[in-house]
Amino acid sequence: MIEALLPRDLYDIYEKVQAGERLSGADGVRILTHPNLAAIGMLADLARHVRVGDHVYYNNAGYINYSNVCVLHNVCKFCAFGKTRDDPDAYTFQIEEMVTKARAWASAGITEIHMVGGLHPDLPFEYYTGFLSAIKRALPHVHLKAFTAVEIDFFARKFKLSLDEVLDRLQAAGHGSITGGGAEQMHPEVHDVICKGKMSAERYLEVHRLAHRRGIRSNATMLYGTVEEPRHVVYHLERLRELQDETGGFQCFVPLAFHPTNTELAHLPGPTGWYDLRIMATSRLLLDNFRYIKAYWVMMSPRMAQVSLRWGANDVDGTIREERIYHLAGSTSPLEQSERELVDLIRGAGLIPAERDPYYRILKIPA
Numbered sequence: 001m002i003e004a005l006l007p008r009d010l011y012d013i014y015e016k017v018q019a020g021e022r023l024s025g026a027d028g029v030r031i032l033t034h035p036n037l038a039a040i041g042m043l044a045d046l047a048r049h050v051r052v053g054d055h056v057y058y059n060n061a062g063y064i065n066y067s068n069v070c071v072l073h074n075v076c077k078f079c080a081f082g083k084t085r086d087d088p089d090a091y092t093f094q095i096e097e098m099v100t101k102a103r104a105w106a107s108a109g110i111t112e113i114h115m116v117g118g119l120h121p122d123l124p125f126e127y128y129t130g131f132l133s134a135i136k137r138a139l140p141h142v143h144l145k146a147f148t149a150v151e152i153d154f155f156a157r158k159f160k161l162s163l164d165e166v167l168d169r170l171q172a173a174g175h176g177s178i179t180g181g182g183a184e185q186m187h188p189e190v191h192d193v194i195c196k197g198k199m200s201a202e203r204y205l206e207v208h209r210l211a212h213r214r215g216i217r218s219n220a221t222m223l224y225g226t227v228e229e230p231r232h233v234v235y236h237l238e239r240l241r242e243l244q245d246e247t248g249g250f251q252c253f254v255p256l257a258f259h260p261t262n263t264e265l266a267h268l269p270g271p272t273g274w275y276d277l278r279i280m281a282t283s284r285l286l287l288d289n290f291r292y293i294k295a296y297w298v299m300m301s302p303r304m305a306q307v308s309l310r311w312g313a314n315d316v317d318g319t320i321r322e323e324r325i326y327h328l329a330g331s332t333s334p335l336e337q338s339e340r341e342l343v344d345l346i347r348g349a350g351l352i353p354a355e356r357d358p359y360y361r362i363l364k365i366p367a
Contacts, residue, residue: 009034150199161170176216208250237287280293
């Protein structure tokens with residue numbers, strides 16, 4: 001049926017997907033700019049089915065954004081989260097508060113806590129190792145996915161440590177894996193418009209490279225919907241693909257839709273649903289060495305995430321609970337989803353829901 005419906009100018013890409021061949025950067029640009037969105041969806045859905053099957057994953061997780069005080073508050077023009085230390089809306093959780101939150105989620109069966117925050121100018125390194133070890137003592141079975149590459153680089157610079165020393169100390173405190181945030185857009189033409197002065201693409205990749213060499217898994221991200229062009233998107237995806245070829249340490253790729261509300265880029269409209277699906281499909285088709293592509297419902301909305309499952313995605317994140325960063329930038333999605341809502345969302349797309357652990361081992365197939 002695909003052969004009958006597919007436009008002839010996409011047939012060579014279809015043949016590559018069928019044969020398991022790698023797509024080129026030029027192929028990626030064609031996918032992002034081709035007028036037939038349905039055809040692109042068919043290709044991405046095929047690639048998802050051929051490479052990873054029909055399971056779609058979710059997890060039972062909680063989010064702790066431990067502080068919004070950030071030295072880059074005036075650097076990241078796309079961000080509505082970061083504040084100065086004297087801003088009336090600034091906050092920093094005490095370690096005891098975070099442990100209390102984590103304990104409250106334990107009865108709901110969480111398996112993972114995701115923790116990121118701003119680059120606080122005053123907190124000692126012991127604050128970060130302290131909350132990791134305190135939560136790990138309280139919930140030893142829960143995986144702690146914490147910090148972006150930007151945070152880890154900040155710790156190294158602020159506390160005059162090597163990246164290896166930072167990773168050593170975090171691991172010893174209970175750190176499990178690295179989040180994917182901070183990549184933004186790797187091409188310098190876009191990076192210098194939306195976050196000039198923030199960590200470079202090379203440094204982002206180096207943090208992940210060193211983590212992977214130590215057996216620490218991580219996710220990867222890409223912010224889209226600001227000022228990038230198709231060639232910038234493809235450049236970003238190819239850089240991630242190259243590192244994954246080298247290390248195999250990335251677990252999941254997460255496209256992050258830009259939300260303009262309350263940011264310095266509020267004059268931009270943000271991505272359309274049409275562009276959301278193009279990005280998702282291109283990610284699946286170009287990132288042939290990533291098994292998991294996430295439709296992050298917090299940013300896309302649950303309904304858009306559901307549609308994305310037929311444009312290449314096979315992960316919908318999880319229950320989440322209390323995400324702050326994207327809600328401050330105008331996300332109107334709920335603060336959490338129940339397991340039943342996620343299961344129904346996946347089944348509604350004609351796919352198989354699977355609750356996963358932090359390493360994508362299936363814990364259960366819901367009845």
